[in-house]
Amino acid sequence: MIEYLQILGFEVYKILFLLIPILVSVAMIVWLDRRVWGLVQKRRGPNVVGPFGLFQTLADALKYIFKEIIIPASANKVVFILAPIVTMTLALVAWAVIPMSEEFVLSDINVGVLYLFAVSSLGVYGIIMGGWASNSKYPFLGAIRSAAQMVSYEVSIGIIIINVLLCVGSLNLKDIVLAQQDLWYVIPLFPMFVIFFISALAETNRPPFDLPEAEAELVAGYQTEYSGMMYAMFWLGEYANILLMCAMGSILFLGGWLPLIDIYPLNLVPAPIWMVLKILFLFFLFALIKAIVPRYRYDQLMRLGWKIFLPFSLIYLVLTASFLFYFEKLPKGNF
Amino acid sequence: MIFHSIFFYFFSIIAIFSSLMVITSRSTINSVFFLILDFISVSCLFIMVGAEFLGMILLIVYVGAVAVLFLFVVMMLNVAEQKQSWFIGQKTTHLPTGLIVSLLILLELLVVVGGWKYKEDFMSSSTLVLSEVSNTHQLGLVMYTDYILFFQIAGIILLLSMIGAILLTFRERTGVKKQSYFRQISRNPKSAVELIDVESNKGVKIDD
Known part of the structure; x- marks a missing residue:
């Protein structure tokens, strides 16, 4: 019993050791996002609270915590309160399997x-x-827009993942990274990387695909009735999801924690730092795109997902499979 | 081991409770939410017995896609809370139909479980090797060798039903303005822009 409690305590410690950095980095990337957005538009962005405005998000969070939570009279109260909790939990739960280095992973x-x-x-x-x-x-x-959008783009993300898995021969994230030691998959699968990136934008409801919360048409979309801490949880969950998509992109295509080139000064840098750098690079692209691309129309969005990305990634899947088969490069697997 | 069984009972109690709630709950939306809870706890059970691939596929296919569409439909239909229970009152009760369907399902289950129990070489009739190989590999080894025909047929049936559903709901509407991307991109200023001298008080007729 006591042994079990010890294991439990150690696991809780490991989970906290992972979650707290993630929450802090979510706060930091919100700042980064607003800052990049500002600089692209020749504004300064948040630069008042703390050095370079780094504490702006913390100040915002504090404000949200002390605001009143308003629940509409006609709302379904249980589901209304459950929704932000579900968003936040799911965004954080996924980080359990993300490997930051060969040893540093919560559950392999x-x-x-x-x-x-x-x-x-x-x-x-x-x-x-x-x-x-x-x-x-x-x-x-x-909500309806968002459901249709996320279900549609999941299909193409799934096929892109299959593309990578064909080259690796394992569903383990660690194996996927280790298989890229010679060549990052961004090079042979570059079109897939581009499609993955665009689908990730759609999957996380980021501009130019932020139709679920298009201000001009829908006020604030599904968040309209939320206030205070519950709004903040939606917001944090959304950014945690964006970070997660960036982590997924860097694991599948950019070689995870592997250094840029395996030579002397570069491979001295600890592995988690490489991982963080790659995530930040992808997030920087997310932030840039938010600033420079206008919003899609809804039918264009659906057309892009179903009529362009899905057939293209399917064809690329066939190409990858035939290439691997013809040159006998199919992964043997461990059986 | 004791914690293993605690977790097993935890998930199975949730699964049974939520599947009961699916059929007894008055509000359709709540039914769908309980169905989702049921799927999730069953997939946890799958993972507990080591069938991690099945558990994850259950999550992805049923919770991630099918249940979303259920929820979608139920929300769009805007079904209010059901006033009458299914079992009592009301001239048209669903009880007979429900009983027949559940009896059929029970019979099918009996046939499947019975066949599995009494045909002794059922498990060893495939090339399934129970070793340290991960069960994703094992499934693949069985599915793409012994059962490739059935696997492909199942896929084709699904494809056919998908095409059928699209055909059934497809209706060609006339007078709808469609955007032709090809025409839009291949336009050039010479053919698209026209300079007209408009006479005063006459106006211009523009046809497009």
């Missing part, structure tokens, strides 16, 4: 990729629940 499971894919496809529930429970027009429209 065999089906890591499937787990990531499953959790990211559950993310839509927070949004649907929030939109429906608000019992109001704009949130509901936002």
Whole structure:
């Protein structure tokens, strides 16, 4: 019993050791996002609270905590309160399988990729629940848009993941990174990387695909009726999801914790730092795109997902498979 | 080991409770939410017995896609809370139909479980090797060798039903303005812009 409690305590310690940095970095990337957005538009962005405005997000969070939580009278109260909790939890739960280095991973499971894919496809529930429970027009429209959008783009993300898995021969995230020691998959699978990146934008409801919360049409989409801490949880969950997508991109295509080139000064840098750098690079692209691209129309979004990305990634899948088969490069696997 | 069984009972109690709630809950939305809870706890059970691939696929396919569409439909139909219970009152009760369907399912289950129990070489009739190989590999080894035909047929049936569903709901509407990307991109200023001298008080007729 006591032994079990010791193990439990150690696990809780490890989880906290992972979660607290993630929450802090979510706060920091919100700042980075606003800062990049500002600089692209020749503004300064948040630069008042703390050095370079680094504490702006903390100040915002403090403000949200002390604001009153308003629950609409006609809302379905249980689901309304559950929605932000679901969003936040699912965004954080997925980090359990992300390997930051060869040893630094919370749970090294065999089906890591499937787990990531499953959790990211559950993310839509927070949004649907929030939109429906608000019992109001704009949130509901936002939720419906978001559900259709996320389900559509999941399909192409799934096929892109299969592309990578064909080259690796394992569903374990660690194996995927280690298989890229000679060549990062961004080079042979570059078109897939581009499609993955765009689908990730759609999956996390980021501009130019932020139709679920398009200000001009839907006020704030599914978040319209939320206030105070509950809004903040949606917001944190969304950014944690964006970070997760960046982590997924860097594991699948950019070689995870592997250094840029395996030569003397570069491989001295600790592995987790390489991972963080790659995540930050992808997030920087996310932030840039938010600033420079106008919003898509809804039918264009659906057309892009179903009529362009899906057939293209399918064809590329066939190409990858034939290439690997013809040159006898198919991974043998450990059986 | 004791914690293993504690977790087993925890998940199975949740699974049974939520599947009961699916059929007894008055509000359709709550039913769907309980269905999702049921799927999740069953997939946890799958993972506990070591069938991690099945557990994850259950999550991805059923919770991630099918249940989202259920929720979608239920929310769109805007079904209010059901006033009457299914079992009592009301002239048209669903009880007989439900009983027949559940009896059929029970019979099928009996046939499947019975066949598994009494055909002795059922497990060893495949090339399944129970070793340290991860069960994703094992599934692949069985599915793409012994059962490739059935696997492909199942895929084709799914594809056919998908095409059928699309055909059934497809209706061609006339007078809808469609955007032709090819025409839009291949336009050039010479053919697209026209300079017209408009006579005063006459106006211009523009046809597009």
